[in-house]
Amino acid sequence: MTKLNQGSIKSKDTNLQILNAPIESNCLLELTYLNGNVSASATPLDIAVDNGQGLATNDYIIFERRGTEKAELKKITKVGSSSISSSSSSSSFSSSSSSFSSSSSSSSSSSFSSSSSSSSSALSYSSSSSSSSSFSSSSSSSSSKSSSSSSSYSSGAGNVITVPTLSFDHKDGIQVQKILYNQRKFYSCATEAGNYTLISGGTKDIEVDRPDGTFFEHADGTSSTWYKATYCNETTKEETDTADAIATQGSESNHYTSLYAIRRQSGFEEAFGISNETVADYRDEAENEFESRIATTYSTPLSQKPKVGRQIVNLLAAGNLLIKEYGMEADIEISKSGARMLERANELLGKIVDGTLKLIDEDGSLIGTQDTMNVSGSNTYDPSKYDKGSLFSLEDEKFRAANPETGAGATH
Numbered sequence: 001m002t003k004l005n006q007g008s009i010k011s012k013d014t015n016l017q018i019l020n021a022p023i024e025s026n027c028l029l030e031l032t033y034l035n036g037n038v039s040a041s042a043t044p045l046d047i048a049v050d051n052g053q054g055l056a057t058n059d060y061i062i063f064e065r066r067g068t069e070k071a072e073l074k075k076i077t078k079v080g081s082s083s084i085s086s087s088s089s090s091s092s093f094s095s096s097s098s099s100f101s102s103s104s105s106s107s108s109s110s111s112f113s114s115s116s117s118s119s120s121s122a123l124s125y126s127s128s129s130s131s132s133s134s135f136s137s138s139s140s141s142s143s144s145k146s147s148s149s150s151s152s153y154s155s156g157a158g159n160v161i162t163v164p165t166l167s168f169d170h171k172d173g174i175q176v177q178k179i180l181y182n183q184r185k186f187y188s189c190a191t192e193a194g195n196y197t198l199i200s201g202g203t204k205d206i207e208v209d210r211p212d213g214t215f216f217e218h219a220d221g222t223s224s225t226w227y228k229a230t231y232c233n234e235t236t237k238e239e240t241d242t243a244d245a246i247a248t249q250g251s252e253s254n255h256y257t258s259l260y261a262i263r264r265q266s267g268f269e270e271a272f273g274i275s276n277e278t279v280a281d282y283r284d285e286a287e288n289e290f291e292s293r294i295a296t297t298y299s300t301p302l303s304q305k306p307k308v309g310r311q312i313v314n315l316l317a318a319g320n321l322l323i324k325e326y327g328m329e330a331d332i333e334i335s336k337s338g339a340r341m342l343e344r345a346n347e348l349l350g351k352i353v354d355g356t357l358k359l360i361d362e363d364g365s366l367i368g369t370q371d372t373m374n375v376s377g378s379n380t381y382d383p384s385k386y387d388k389g390s391l392f393s394l395e396d397e398k399f400r401a402a403n404p405e406t407g408a409g410a411t412h
Helices: 259-266 276-294 307-326 338-354
Strands: 017-021 028-033 045-048 060-063 072-075 078-080 083-085 089-104 111-115 123-126 133-154 160-163 175-179 183-189 197-205 214-218 226-232
Touching: 017 183, 017 226, 183 214, 197 214, 214 226, 259 276, 259 307, 276 307, 276 338, 307 338
Parallel strands: 089 123
Antiparallel strands: 017 214, 028 175, 045 160, 060 072, 060 175, 078 160, 083 133, 089 133, 111 123, 111 133, 183 197, 183 226
């Protein structure tokens, strides 16, 4: 089931709704790694991977971890084996030379060679799976020569993929993972259970470099509009069913913070075992606590989302998330200690409630505090409800003032 994450900023345009569609783990399949460095290219590029099993022409793959700056999604145009050659280098030297040769009964997929154009030493080598080989040497005169060298290797069948372009350089060993889809489609409806229609301009390429997911702005939405997002494979035209997507209302886009901000606060940016749904639950809990605590001073829900509110919600949600994962261990550094984060959040909340810390909106203006309070009472007295008896009766006591100088005469 696919679910939209809501944006963290409330737009001043009440019709503008901000949505984020994250990538869910059930859309990700085979995982492999680069076998060698690759450079950005504007033309088709052959790329060797450790294991190409499960990868096929027209599949989509993600280079780097999703949500990172250099992550990019590409379509495979060819899968097979191919020789990847390195650049040649040359050198010159003078020596007494001799020649060596080695041969075997069969050749292998890798070869290296070095030769010169003059009467000089030469070395050739070819690898073989057999153990038998022969060597011969002969002397020759000392001469000055130059030599060049080049090398090439071939990847096994299916371990070389071709992509049309590459936007960034990627280092040997970075992950490459297959993804079933390359697009998200955004739908809207006036009611949660109604018929959802594709929004104009609502088909977007999946943004694998955005931690929060694929970003979409609906200029014609309202706080009561309902949204769903599906996955789509542009090549096969396969699309997930809107019935499987979780509906999200536009008003829910007015959260104080994003899920990624909470992950970053807690240090869980790449903790893919912790689902966005789990983080969203902690966010909801933190937002509820924040507004409940300030309700004695401010009218809630707040019409504007102050930055300090975002900070407090991040601290509350991340703190509780850390405590759930690690407990109250003292060896966790202070910056990521759940207990420390909750302590800081409670300190800020206390200052807001007692008035030493004021809330300001996005324009820098003070958010007004409550100037009225709702109270209730009654002028009807019911002894059966309110008369709880007395500890003593003054009528049973006789008092007489004492002599202030001697203290004599006092009764009690």
